[in-house]
Amino acid sequence: MRQMTTVHGGLDPAELRSLGLQPDQVLDFSANINPLGPSRRVIRAAAEADLSAYPDRNSLGLREALAARLIVPIDNLLIGNGSTELIHLVARACLRPGEKCLILAPTFGEYEAAAAIAGADVRTLRAREERGFRWPVDTAVRTIKEMRPGLVFLCNPNNPTGACLERDTVEQFNSAVGEDTLMVLDNAYAELSDCRWDPLPLLGCGNLVILNSMTKDHALAGVRLGYMVAEPSVVAAVRRLQPAWSVNAVAQAVGIAALEDETHIARAREVILEAKAYLCRELDKLSVPVTPSSANFILARVGDAAKVRSALLRGRMAVRDCTSFGLPHHIRIAARRPEECARLIDALRDVLHR
Numbered sequence: 001m002r003q004m005t006t007v008h009g010g011l012d013p014a015e016l017r018s019l020g021l022q023p024d025q026v027l028d029f030s031a032n033i034n035p036l037g038p039s040r041r042v043i044r045a046a047a048e049a050d051l052s053a054y055p056d057r058n059s060l061g062l063r064e065a066l067a068a069r070l071i072v073p074i075d076n077l078l079i080g081n082g083s084t085e086l087i088h089l090v091a092r093a094c095l096r097p098g099e100k101c102l103i104l105a106p107t108f109g110e111y112e113a114a115a116a117i118a119g120a121d122v123r124t125l126r127a128r129e130e131r132g133f134r135w136p137v138d139t140a141v142r143t144i145k146e147m148r149p150g151l152v153f154l155c156n157p158n159n160p161t162g163a164c165l166e167r168d169t170v171e172q173f174n175s176a177v178g179e180d181t182l183m184v185l186d187n188a189y190a191e192l193s194d195c196r197w198d199p200l201p202l203l204g205c206g207n208l209v210i211l212n213s214m215t216k217d218h219a220l221a222g223v224r225l226g227y228m229v230a231e232p233s234v235v236a237a238v239r240r241l242q243p244a245w246s247v248n249a250v251a252q253a254v255g256i257a258a259l260e261d262e263t264h265i266a267r268a269r270e271v272i273l274e275a276k277a278y279l280c281r282e283l284d285k286l287s288v289p290v291t292p293s294s295a296n297f298i299l300a301r302v303g304d305a306a307k308v309r310s311a312l313l314r315g316r317m318a319v320r321d322c323t324s325f326g327l328p329h330h331i332r333i334a335a336r337r338p339e340e341c342a343r344l345i346d347a348l349r350d351v352l353h354r
């Protein structure tokens with residue numbers, strides 16, 4: 001049986017155990033979630049959720065709340081057990097074995113995993129470091145037109161580079177997409193970034209799926225919650241593949257509570273901006289080059305990324321080694337509260353100058 005392992009950030013209890021550590025002893029900069037954690041309102045909603053009844057298979061209350069917030073009809077919305085579930089379902093719904101899937105890389109590993117499981121012929125268009133990890137727009141547009149893939153994955157702002165595409169660029173990509181192609185615009189980090197523009201008007205002009213991760217926005221990684229917005233026919237095709245009760249009752253309850261707590265995200269964005277400015281300043285003093293990032297994380301060129309990550313982990317700090325993205329000299333650092341960033345910089349100074 002073919003096995004495909006995708007590398008992710010976040011703590012691995014088995015690895016920590018081998019180092020004699022517990023997860024609560026480690027400061028985690030490897031997962032890019034809201035640095036404030038879940039809001040009080042969300043924690044209360046989780047505690048009050050009904051654990052004994054089956055969850056609503058249609059996530060009706062949450063879809064209604066989202067529809068009101070986004071001002072879209074409810075039939076344009078599908079909730080998932082994290083946006084990862086939706087990535088896999090979309091790939092299965094729209095890719096036939098052997099069909100091409102184009103991924104703008106380096107990027108989140110689950111796109112390739114999902115397309116490969118669907119039996120697709122996976123192609124990538126890689127942004128280069130010398131160009132600040134910006135994709136060459138003309139080449140991308142030409143490639144989409146010539147290749148005519150069944151599916152295009154585009155992450156904005158991109159993981160792990162933090163690169164932001166403006167609306168007109170995404171519009172150009174979307175116009176290049178033909179009738180037989182679906183484009184996934186993964187906005188997992190948009191709410192926490194300074195790359196915020198409303199992609200919903202683009203829904204009308206092509207075959208577009210917009211993905212969002214409430215895991216990131218509201219620090220619900222352990223609960224799993226994401227959603228997609230697309231034309232009702234696309235939503236229905238993806239929905240048919242989703243197992244019943246995929247989105248559990250706690251996730252639905254906290255999702256509704258989170259949508260009522262906009263200020264929590266606004267406060268998180270302030271912390272993120274401050275943290276990024278601090279990290280960039282201090283990394284510059286350590287002569288560590290940083291790629292300009294619009295997202296809630298930064299990409300830093302540290303030399304041997306695996307070695308730096310291991311040394312930091314032994315000192316109880318986790319960063320993301322970017323080797324699996326094809327970037328063995330880079331680590332990705334999530335923005336956290338300033339005092340936590342200061343601890344990371346102290347540890348990094350020791351590791352780099354050892």
Ligand SMILES: Cc1ncc(COP(=O)(O)O)c(C=O)c1O
Pocket residue numbers: 081082083084085108155159186188189212213214215216221224225226
């Ligand atoms: C770009 C991107 N999209 C989606 C996800 C998955 O998020 P979720 O927790 O909603 O499944 C991640 C997680 O790291 C990500 O980096």
